[in-house]
Amino acid sequence: VKKSSDDLQDLGRFSEPALLILISLAEGPKHGYAMTQDIQQVSGQQLGPGTLYGAITRLEAKKWIEPVPSNDRRRPYKLTASGHRVLKHRLDSIKAMAKIATSRLATS
Amino acid sequence: VTPQSLLRLYPRKWRERYGEEFVALLEQTGATPGQVMDIVRAAAKERLLPATGDWMFGWGYIAGTLVVGSLIALAANVAAFAIHARYGHLPSFNSTFSEGQPVVAYSPAIVSMLFAIGSLQWLVMLRALLSGGQFYFSARWVKVSGIEAMVWAAVIAATATADQLRMFATFGDAGFPSYSRVEIFEFSWPQCITLCLWLAMSTTRYWDAVVAARERAKVRQQVPIPPGGFLGLGPGAGA
Numbered sequence: 318v319k320k321s322s323d324d325l326q327d328l329g330r331f332s333e334p335a336l337l338i339l340i341s342l343a344e345g346p347k348h349g350y351a352m353t354q355d356i357q358q359v360s361g362q363q364l365g366p367g368t369l370y371g372a373i374t375r376l377e378a379k380k381w382i383e384p385v386p387s388n389d390r391r392r393p394y395k396l397t398a399s400g401h402r403v404l405k406h407r408l409d410s411i412k413a414m415a416k417i418a419t420s421r422l423a424t425s
Numbered sequence: 426v427t428p429q430s431l432l433r434l435y436p437r438k439w440r441e442r443y444g445e446e447f448v449a450l451l452e453q454t455g456a457t458p459g460q461v462m463d464i465v466r467a468a469a470k471e472r473l474l475p476a477t478g479d480w481m482f483g484w485g486y487i488a489g490t491l492v493v494g495s496l497i498a499l500a501a502n503v504a505a506f507a508i509h510a511r512y513g514h515l516p517s518f519n520s521t522f523s524e525g526q527p528v529v530a531y532s533p534a535i536v537s538m539l540f541a542i543g544s545l546q547w548l549v550m551l552r553a554l555l556s557g558g559q560f561y562f563s564a565r566w567v568k569v570s571g572i573e574a575m576v577w578a579a580v581i582a583a584t585a586t587a588d589q590l591r592m593f594a595t596f597g598d599a600g601f602p603s604y605s606r607v608e609i610f611e612f613s614w615p616q617c618i619t620l621c622l623w624l625a626m627s628t629t630r631y632w633d634a635v636v637a638a639r640e641r642a643k644v645r646q647q648v649p650i651p652p653g654g655f656l657g658l659g660p661g662a663g664a
Contacts, residue, residue, distance in 0.1 A: 349450040365460050366450055367467025370443055374476040390449040 325407050334364055334372040335381075339396065339404040342382060348391035349373070376400070426456050434468035436475060580619050 325332045325339075341347060341355045353364050364372075373394065376382045381400030385393040396404070428451035432444050454460065 349446060350453045353454070365463030365467075366447065366454060366456075367460070367464035369450075370447055371467040371470060371476075374439070374443065374471070378476045390445050391453075392446040 325403060331368070331372040331375050334368050335376050336404075336407060337362065337364065338369070338372055338376060339381065339400060339407075342394060342396045342400070343404060346385045346393040346395040348387075348389070348393045350391060351393075426461055428452055428456065431456060431461065431464050431468075434465060435471055439471055439475070577619060577622075 325335055337356045337360055338352055340359065341352045344355070347355060349366075349369055353369060357363050373382070377384070377394075379399075380397055381403055382394045383397050385395050387393055428448040431451065432440055432448055435444075435447075456464075
């Protein structure tokens with residue numbers, strides 16, 4: 318089964334952190350530290366620096382996020398159009414799964 | 426542990442691109458033991474599976490695989506000979522036939538070649554494990570499995586015992602081995618360990634492949650596929 322190259326699951330261990338980063342950047346450009354703070358507030362998860370930058374590296378390689386020019390050493394990142402699309406579809410699939418799970422819970 | 430020392434764990438290209446901002450982040454967050462472990466793990470993955478570049482053919486990747494793979498292969502051989510020395514004859518590195526002793530290698534050149542090929546295979550297998558199942562059931566996976574099988578077979582051949590080599594050398598004269606020669610096919614300890622490793626790793630990979638395939642099948646059954654697929658790139662997109 319050939320998978321689409323535009324799939325968050327392609328990022329392996331980094332797919333969940335990558336999703337959290339995309340959700341964080343959906344609000345607007347952020348640097349690494351701001352992302353970890355936001356992700357902790359939103360999801361309760363504390364991403365380690367290695368995991369955070371592992372996911373950022375892969376997201377940038379996929380061109381789903383891109384750096385914003387800045388004089389600060391802490392480089393901010395923003396969502397690209399394709400990153401926006403990937404996030405939207407990933408959320409749609411999660412919603413579809415949640416809908417099925419909810420209906421199954423209701424009938425069990 | 427300083428941020429700069431942690432940064433050195435990463436490959437040079439990664440450091441050049443992300444080093445400054447990564448250090449800035451570490452200066453802000455500090456480095457707890459848990460974070461250090463997280464960085465060590467992520468840096469190891471970055472060395473094995475760089476997110477950018479043609480990792481399979483990069484010199485850095487090949488050099489890394491040779492070093493790591495050689496260390497693993499060396500450890501496996503040391504263990505094999507430790508067990509062999511405990512339970513059987515003394516191991517010998519001679520390339521000449523000597524009664525009752527295993528011929529470990531034909532020549533240093535062949536050993537080096539086996540280490541090199543074997544090292545790459547070890548790292549390809551590590552990559553397969555680290556990639557969380559994406560590698561399975563692809564044409565490349567099948568090719569890798571085939572090459573791996575040849576490498577393991579080569580390792581077994583390289584650790585052939587004197588009796589086994591003599592049997593092959595006289596195969597044409599003696600014809601098919603008689604029942605009295607069955608003992609010739611007994612494996613030496615290095616060969617037993619090689620076979621066990623081969624069996625264990627192959628079984629694990631095939632088992633993982635089956636589990637991953639079942640999981641994918643379950644997801645396909647449970648989640649209705651929207652027009653154009655989940656990413657909106659397939660047939661019916663925009664419908």
